Amino acid sequence: MAARSEGTIGQEGIILTNDDASVCKLSAVRHGYWQDPFISHLVRQYERKAPEIHRGYYARVMAVQRLTEAFLARCGADAQVLNLGAGFDTLYWRLKSAGCRFSNFVELDFSAVTARKLMAIQRQKGLMTAFKSDEGEVRVGRAALHAEDYHLAPVDLARLADVRTALEECCLRPDRPTIVLAECVLVYMESRACHELLSHLASTLRTAYLVNYEMVGVDDRFGQILVQNVRGRGCDLAGIEACNSDQTQMQRFTGAGWDDAKVWRMDVVLRRLPSADVRRMERLELLDEMDILLQLLEHYGITVAWRDPDGLGLGELDYT
Numbered sequence: 001m002a003a004r005s006e007g008t009i010g011q012e013g014i015i016l017t018n019d020d021a022s023v024c025k026l027s028a029v030r031h032g033y034w035q036d037p038f039i040s041h042l043v044r045q046y047e048r049k050a051p052e053i054h055r056g057y058y059a060r061v062m063a064v065q066r067l068t069e070a071f072l073a074r075c076g077a078d079a080q081v082l083n084l085g086a087g088f089d090t091l092y093w094r095l096k097s098a099g100c101r102f103s104n105f106v107e108l109d110f111s112a113v114t115a116r117k118l119m120a121i122q123r124q125k126g127l128m129t130a131f132k133s134d135e136g137e138v139r140v141g142r143a144a145l146h147a148e149d150y151h152l153a154p155v156d157l158a159r160l161a162d163v164r165t166a167l168e169e170c171c172l173r174p175d176r177p178t179i180v181l182a183e184c185v186l187v188y189m190e191s192r193a194c195h196e197l198l199s200h201l202a203s204t205l206r207t208a209y210l211v212n213y214e215m216v217g218v219d220d221r222f223g224q225i226l227v228q229n230v231r232g233r234g235c236d237l238a239g240i241e242a243c244n245s246d247q248t249q250m251q252r253f254t255g256a257g258w259d260d261a262k263v264w265r266m267d268v269v270l271r272r273l274p275s276a277d278v279r280r281m282e283r284l285e286l287l288d289e290m291d292i293l294l295q296l297l298e299h300y301g302i303t304v305a306w307r308d309p310d311g312l313g314l315g316e317l318d319y320t
C-alpha cells in the first residue's frame with residue numbers, strides 16, 4: 001500500500017471537515033449563540049444550520065474556550081496554547097479580545113488549510129492587528145505565519161519528525177505550561193502515529209493540559225450509524241477505536257505517558273451550562289427534538305489529560 005503523504009486523496013475528506021465545522025460555527029454565531037467577530041473573515045460560505053447543530057457547537061466551543069481560560073488563569077502569562085488541527089478556529093483572536101494573556105499561540109494543520117487561513121489573515125487588518133509584535137516583525141512563509149505570540153504552520157501531525165521541527169520553528173517552549181487543543185483531529189490519525197504524537201508531547205512538555213473533543217461511545221447502534229455517516233462523507237476514521245468508550249479515550253492518553261485523564265460527555269456538558277446560558281439559547285430559537293440532540297451529544301465528549309509535576313491542580317480545572 002502506498003504511504004500517505006500531504007495532498008493525497010485520503011486527506012481531502014479530512015480537510016473538508018474543517019469547512020464543515022467552520023460553516024456550522026458561522027451559522028451559530030449569526031444566530032446569536034456566541035460572539036465571534038472574526039469568523040466571518042475566515043469563512044465566506046454561509047448556510048443556515050439546524051438548532052440542534054447550533055446548540056451542539058455552542059456547548060463545544062464554550063467548553064473549550066472556558067477550559068483554555070481556566071488554564072491560562074491558573075498558569076499565568078507565560079502559558080502557551082498549541083492547537084492541533086486548528087482549521088479556521090478563531091480562539092487566538094477571541095482570547096486576545098477578551099484580554100487573556102499568554103506567551104505563545106501555535107496552530108498546526110495540513111498546508112492546504114494553513115495556506116487558506118494565511119490568505120484570509122493577510123486580507124483582514126482586523127486579524128493582523130491582533131499580533132503582538134514589539135519588534136514589529138511578522139514573517140510570512142509558504143503556508144506559514146510567524147508573529148511574536150502567534151504561529152501558524154503547515155504539518156502533517158502523523159509525521160513526528162516534521163511536528164518537532166514545526167514546534168521549534170513556532171518557538172514552543174517545553175518548559176512553559178502548555179494547553180494542547182485537539183478538536184475533532186486525533187480520530188483521523190492512525191493509532192500508532194497518534195500514540196507517537198501524544199507520547200512526544202507528554203515526554204517533552206513539563207506542564208501540560210490536553211483538551212480533546214470528539215466522538216465517544218461509538219460501540220453501540222447509534223454510534224455505529226454515526227461512524228458510517230462520517231465515513232460516507234469520504235473520511236477514513238483511522239483512529240476510531242479510541243472512541244469506543246470513556247475508558248478507551250482515557251487510556252489513549254494515560255498509555256502515552258499523561259498522568260491522568262477524564263471524560264465529560266457532551267450531553268452532560270450541555271446540561272451543566274449555566275442556567276442563564278440555557279435561557280438565552282432557548283430564546284434564540286425553538287428546539288423541538290431535545291431527546292434527539294441529547295442522544296447525539298451522548299456520543300461526543302471532551303477528554304482532558306494532564307501532566308502536572310508541580311501540583312498546579314490541573315486535574316480540577318472545569319469548563320463551567
Ligand SMILES: C[S@@+](CC[C@H](N)C(=O)[O-])C[C@H]1O[C@@H](n2cnc3c(N)ncnc32)[C@H](O)[C@@H]1O
Pocket residue numbers: 014015017018021022084085086087088089108109110113155156157158182183184185188189
Ligand atoms: C473537523 S476539523 C476541526 C478544525 C478545528 N479544530 C475546529 O474545531 O474547528 C479537523 C481538522 O484537523 C486537521 N487534521 C486532521 N488530521 C490532520 C493531520 N494528520 N495533520 C494536520 N492536520 C490534520 C484537518 O485538516 C482539519 O482542519
